[in-house]
Amino acid sequence: MTIRVAIAGARGRMGSTAAAAITEAPDMVFAGALDYKYDGWYINGGTLIEQPSGVRVYTSIAELAEAEKPDVLLDLTDPEAVFPNAQKAIALGIRPVIGTSGLTLEEIDHLKIMSEQKGLSCILAPNFSIGAVLMMKFAAQAAHYLGDVEIIEMHHDRKLDAPSGTAVKTADMISDVRTPHLQGHPDEQVNAYGARGADVQGMKIHSVRLPGLLAHQQVLLGGEGELLTIRHDSFDRKSFMPGVLLAVRESVSHHQFVNGLEQLI
Numbered sequence: 001m002t003i004r005v006a007i008a009g010a011r012g013r014m015g016s017t018a019a020a021a022i023t024e025a026p027d028m029v030f031a032g033a034l035d036y037k038y039d040g041w042y043i044n045g046g047t048l049i050e051q052p053s054g055v056r057v058y059t060s061i062a063e064l065a066e067a068e069k070p071d072v073l074l075d076l077t078d079p080e081a082v083f084p085n086a087q088k089a090i091a092l093g094i095r096p097v098i099g100t101s102g103l104t105l106e107e108i109d110h111l112k113i114m115s116e117q118k119g120l121s122c123i124l125a126p127n128f129s130i131g132a133v134l135m136m137k138f139a140a141q142a143a144h145y146l147g148d149v150e151i152i153e154m155h156h157d158r159k160l161d162a163p164s165g166t167a168v169k170t171a172d173m174i175s176d177v178r179t180p181h182l183q184g185h186p187d188e189q190v191n192a193y194g195a196r197g198a199d200v201q202g203m204k205i206h207s208v209r210l211p212g213l214l215a216h217q218q219v220l221l222g223g224e225g226e227l228l229t230i231r232h233d234s235f236d237r238k239s240f241m242p243g244v245l246l247a248v249r250e251s252v253s254h255h256q257f258v259n260g261l262e263q264l265i
């Protein structure tokens, strides 16, 4: 079976890398681009053009669905666009594969209900890199023994959302295995706003944004007289592509909501 993949965000850094990977995959076709502008334009070899050659751009997912019959919508957009895109995709019978970060817990729950009512897969992958998924799994495994955890995530300075989807997912996976408890000094005094990072599931997440970075994370697990550091680095967006192709392939054989690539590897 050839899987027809539409991409929302195909002009972007991640979307254009994914478009190239899908175009090269023998069992997939890049079937259409969903955008909020450039309706009726085309994407050809990564370039946006007006001439009818390559993959057509649509601003309406209903029109895209009608004309291109995609099996999957790969979403690599932004925190504002991803939820409405996924809702509309499920309603139209198109399986969302979501890489975009920034969905709220309520939005995730809503998509889970929609996907399960429709019996249509919806895959949410906060990080497509296999190495990053292993880093999250190892961190959760280690937190069973070393329950005091802080996370430092570091990204390029064009990133819109903080904390990263990966850091939030890591905290979620750790909170599933550790006994909730207060970390740090109970009378801690914060003298500069944000100095202690964001509190997610009782763990601090510190977000660094700098040019030169791409996507990096350290999970620090402290114990009496010791520190375990688990670190992952993505130096190139190609690191995400095996996971993108895996999620697209898995999406057509699943019929439910999948939260995290770790469920699939």
Ligand SMILES: NC(=O)C1=CN([C@@H]2O[C@H](COP(=O)(O)OP(=O)(O)OC[C@H]3O[C@@H](n4cnc5c(N)ncnc54)[C@H](OP(=O)(O)O)[C@@H]3O)[C@@H](O)[C@H]2O)C=CC1
Residues within 6 Å of the ligand: 008, 009, 010, 011, 012, 013, 014, 015, 034, 035, 036, 076, 077, 078, 079, 081, 098, 099, 100, 101, 102, 125, 126, 127, 128, 129, 165, 240
């Ligand atoms: N799961 C994973 O492994 C990874 C996830 N990501 C996530 O992917 C997302 C995109 O990241 P990145 O590629 O760096 O960001 P970019 O800003 O480079 O790309 C996003 C693209 O989406 C476009 N866009 C915005 N709104 C819409 C919309 N409503 N419909 C269609 N397209 C839209 C933007 O257009 P314009 O610029 O004109 O606004 C832009 O071209 C982020 O949420 C990021 O966190 C990134 C890397 C890996």
Ligand SMILES: O=C(O)C1=N[C@H](C(=O)O)C[C@H](O)C1
Residues within 6 Å of the ligand: 101, 126, 127, 128, 155, 159, 160, 163, 164, 165, 166, 167, 214, 215, 216
């Ligand atoms: O914006 C990015 O670049 C990335 N976003 C994802 C996230 O928020 O975790 C995945 C990866 O870290 C790259």
